[in-house]
Amino acid sequence: MIRSLFFCLCLLISLVGAAQAQRMPPEGSIMAEAKAATDAGNLAGAIALYEKAYAGNEPNAAEQLARIYLEGGEGLAADYDAAREWAERSVDAGETRGLLYLGKIWMEGLGVSADLDKALGYFQQADKAGDMKAARYIGLIALERGDDAAAVQWFAKAAEAGDITSQYYLGRAYQTGKGVAQNFAAAFRWYGIAASRGDLIASDGMVGLASLYEKGEGVPADQAKARALYEKAAALGNTAAKAALAK
Incomplete structure (x- = not known):
């Protein structure tokens, strides 16, 4: 019980960390406008801008949409189906953070039935692709399993x-x-x-x-x-x- 509570706390901390670790987009880009809207708490506006950036093939737009839908925020409820869809698009675009979000979705059963083995597979892919946060989540699964x-x-x-x-x-x-x-x-x-x-x-x-x-x-x-x-x-x-x- 204590280990499970700790596991959930770790996930909460990690989500906050992912939100704050957003990359700085090029000045004047649609991604920069979207980040400004996010920072201002205008999530609806940010979503529209990130979707526009994605349509224009600006990098990291899909992963930011996945993050917003995964976390939700003031005036916006989390939407795990949308988060999973955008995370998959992020992976298709070659973005390692999409793998991380998919791992979180399956690790915690967010809109799906929890599956640690499937989550671990995504985290291992992210680790091999060089995402520095992936090793943390592999460690959390090891901790949950008592290793x-x-x-x-x-x-x-x-x-x-x-x-x-x-x-x-x-x-x-x-x-x-x-x-x-x-x-x-x-x-x-x-x-x-x-x-x-x-x-x-x-x-x-x-x-x-x-x-x-x-x-x-x-x-x-x-x-x-x-x-x-x-x-x-x-x-x-x-x-x-x-x-x-x-x-």
């Missing part, structure tokens, strides 16, 4: 490639000693790398660092530093940090 050691190996691959969420997962593995020998110095290092960008996605790294200071694991116990890190992460919207402060 902590394999999960750590995949998190390490994605962490080394620069995936912030995987950097946090790797830090936590070193802190807890699940799937790898416990090493607080390595945990501190990876939490610090994960926290360095300073945004919501990076806030998990801040929470990890705070937990080390709170417990005195690998560093001298320092409740003031722990609280400061929890407060910084909470201000960014991190729910774990808010819960820690509430204690």
Whole structure:
């Protein structure tokens, strides 16, 4: 039960991360207009512009449509059938992120019956195609199946490639000693790398660092530093940090 709840939380974090990792399109392109509409919260307008960009063969339009329909947003309900259709078009256009979205759809059973084997196949394709986030999801499936050691190996691959969420997962593995020998110095290092960008996605790294200071694991116990890190992460919207402060 706990592992399943953690698995769902990982997916939620990953979706937010994918939304924030949108590539910067060329200035003056329809894709740039669509991104501006997305950033302004005008999802209906963004969809129309992304569809126009797709019709004009601008790259990454299909994957952005898949993302919007997968997540939904203010004034727009998620549409998993549309998400799957656009993800498949994204794959047809040679975009690895489409494979990632298809993997998520089958992993969580979004509009389909959940199928971890099918999801894993998409993530493995994305990994072979060079999508740096794919290894994270392969690791999550390994974690769900109880193979902590394999999960750590995949998190390490994605962490080394620069995936912030995987950097946090790797830090936590070193802190807890699940799937790898416990090493607080390595945990501190990876939490610090994960926290360095300073945004919501990076806030998990801040929470990890705070937990080390709170417990005195690998560093001298320092409740003031722990609280400061929890407060910084909470201000960014991190729910774990808010819960820690509430204690």
